[in-house]
Every structure is written in structure tokens, then in C-alpha cells.
Amino acid sequence: MSNLEAQYRIEKEPYYREVNGEVGLFEAAYAARLPMMVKGPTGCGKSRFIEYMAWRLKRPLVSVACNEDMTASDLVGRFLLDKDGTKWQDGPLTTAARIGAICYLDEVVEARQDTTVVIHPLTDHRRSLPLDKKGELIHAHADFQLVISYNPGYQSAMKDLKQSTKQRFGALDFSYPDRETEIEIVAHESGVSADIAGKLVSIAERSRNLKGHGLDEGLSTRMLIYAGSLMKKGVDALSACSMALVRPMTDDPDMRDALDAAVGTFF
Numbered sequence: 001m002s003n004l005e006a007q008y009r010i011e012k013e014p015y016y017r018e019v020n021g022e023v024g025l026f027e028a029a030y031a032a033r034l035p036m037m038v039k040g041p042t043g044c045g046k047s048r049f050i051e052y053m054a055w056r057l058k059r060p061l062v063s064v065a066c067n068e069d070m071t072a073s074d075l076v077g078r079f080l081l082d083k084d085g086t087k088w089q090d091g092p093l094t095t096a097a098r099i100g101a102i103c104y105l106d107e108v109v110e111a112r113q114d115t116t117v118v119i120h121p122l123t124d125h126r127r128s129l130p131l132d133k134k135g136e137l138i139h140a141h142a143d144f145q146l147v148i149s150y151n152p153g154y155q156s157a158m159k160d161l162k163q164s165t166k167q168r169f170g171a172l173d174f175s176y177p178d179r180e181t182e183i184e185i186v187a188h189e190s191g192v193s194a195d196i197a198g199k200l201v202s203i204a205e206r207s208r209n210l211k212g213h214g215l216d217e218g219l220s221t222r223m224l225i226y227a228g229s230l231m232k233k234g235v236d237a238l239s240a241c242s243m244a245l246v247r248p249m250t251d252d253p254d255m256r257d258a259l260d261a262a263v264g265t266f267f
């Protein structure tokens with residue numbers, strides 16, 4: 001194993017509870033080296049799932065958080081100036097293609113479209129990556145796979161992926177786990193009892209019904225884990241919920257009241 005590969009290797013099994021057959025589907029997609037898109041609201045387990053799958057498939061994982069200032073060079077690489085002159089430095093996408101990693105581009109819609117197109121030749125039969133500035137064409141390692149994440153609903157028409165990008169991927173839809181599974185996850189990750197986790201999940205269910213009625217999104221699994229973690233640190237339930245569930249979500253007084261009322265019903 002090369003040094004680089006070791007650096008991106010996931011040694012310890014990440015905790016992941018399967019929700020809807022996604023493990024087997026992803027394994028089949030990986031076997032076919034199909035580029036994949038994982039879609040779903042924030043905090044529902046997309047990143048954790050990819051970490052788990054990389055571990056399970058014994059592939060290194062190179063993750064990149066995308067943003068609108070990102071350029072193609074940030075993904076592909078650039079020449080850097082040092083005391084001995086200029087030296088080429090691979091970007092994370094290039095590294096992943098060379099070592100046969102799973103490359104996870106998080107929130108890829110945030111990147112500008114001219115950045116996104118650099119992934120095109122990697123995601124069709126070519127499986128190649130031109131390093132234009134360096135004058136090199138890389139052929140991706142046989143084990144390389146590209147995965148992107150996508151929060152449907154957040155993007156305006158201006159900021160959506162082009163069809164020519166979307167149609168290069170298979171997609172798996174993620175949503176919040178079913179009640180029993182979510183309770184188990186919240187209890188496991190925060191350390192609270194199943195009873196308390198159940199109450200947190202009930203609050204989340206209420207909030208998810210407010211989606212589209214004043215809330216853009218319901219409470220995520222991640223927030224429930226935060227609330228539980230605060231309780232485990234000795235914070236009383238009402239303060240923990242206020243701090244981790246209600247206050248971050250909204251500044252609208254009516255919405256706060258509605259969420260506070262949901263908290264008050266269970267704690």
C-alpha cells in the first residue's frame with residue numbers, strides 16, 4: 001500500500017445503520033464502477049454512508065467539500081512555486097484517480113459549472129482526467145469511483161447541475177431513517193437512552209411536518225444527536241433542545257413557539 005493510499009484508508013468500521021437496502025445497491029454500483037450521486041436533506045447520513053461503504057469496499061476515501069469559489073485547479077491540481085522552481089501538486093480528484101480511491105465531492109452543486117465539467121471525462125467510458133496545465137492525461141485506476149452529494153431543493157435553477165452532469169450518475173435517495181432506526185442511531189451516537197432518543201425523534205417528526213409551512217427543512221438526525229450529546233454532558237433537556245434543536249433552525253418567533261411547543265410536549 002502506498003503512503004498516499006494509507007493516508008486515505010478508513011481503518012475502523014464507521015457506525016452505519018442501513019435504512020433501505022442502500023448498502024447492496026451501492027455495492028452493485030461500485031462493482032459496475034458507476035459514478036453515484038447521493039441525494040437527501042442535510043444531516044440524514046449521506047457522508048456517514050459513504051465512509052462506511054469505503055471501509056466496506058476497502059477503498060481509500062478522498063472527500064472534498066465543494067464551494068462556489070472552488071476552481072477546477074482546486075480539484076485537479078496546480079503548479080506551485082518553491083525554492084527549487086515550480087512543482088506540480090496533484091489536487092484531490094487527481095490523487096483519488098491515481099490511487100483508486102472513492103472520491104466524494106460533497107455539495108457539488110455549490111461549485112461553478114466550469115468546475116463541475118472537469119469530472120465529465122472521469123464519469124463516462126473514458127475514465128480519464130486531462131491535466132491541461134501539465135499536459136498529462138491520467139487514466140483512472142481501475143478501483144476509482146466518483147461519488148457526489150446533492151441536497152435536492154436547495155438549489156435555484158441557476159445553481160443546479162446540468163443534465164449533462166446529472167445523466168452521468170446513478171442516484172440513491174436518502175431521507176431520515178424510520179422511527180425505530182433513528183432512535184437507535186441517536187441513542188448510539190449521543191449515548192442517551194432509547195427512551196430519551198425516542199422523545200427527540202418525536203420532536204423531529206413534528207418539525208418535519210412543518211416543512212413547507214414556515215420551515216425549509218425539518219430537524220435532522222444530526223441535530224438530534226447534538227441535543228442528546230448535550231444532555232449526556234449534564235444539560236437539562238429543555239435547554240439542550242433549545243440550544244441544539246430550536247434556536248439554530250429559525251429566527252421567526254412563531255416558528256420558535258411552534259418548535260418550543262413540540263419540545264414541551266415531550267420533555
Ligand SMILES: Nc1ncnc2c1ncn2[C@@H]1O[C@H](COP(=O)(O)OP(=O)(O)OP(=O)(O)O)[C@@H](O)[C@H]1O
Nearest residue numbers: 015016017042043044045046047048185189221222
Ligand atoms: N443511517 C445512519 N447510521 C448511522 N449514523 C447515522 C445514520 N444517519 C445519520 N447518522 C448520524 O447523523 C450524523 C449526520 O450524518 P451525515 O454527516 O452523514 O449527514 P449528511 O447527510 O452528510 O449531511 P450534509 O448534507 O449536511 O453533509 C452522522 O454523524 C451520524 O452520526
Ligand SMILES: [Mg+2]
Nearest residue numbers: 046047048106
Ligand atoms: Mg455530509
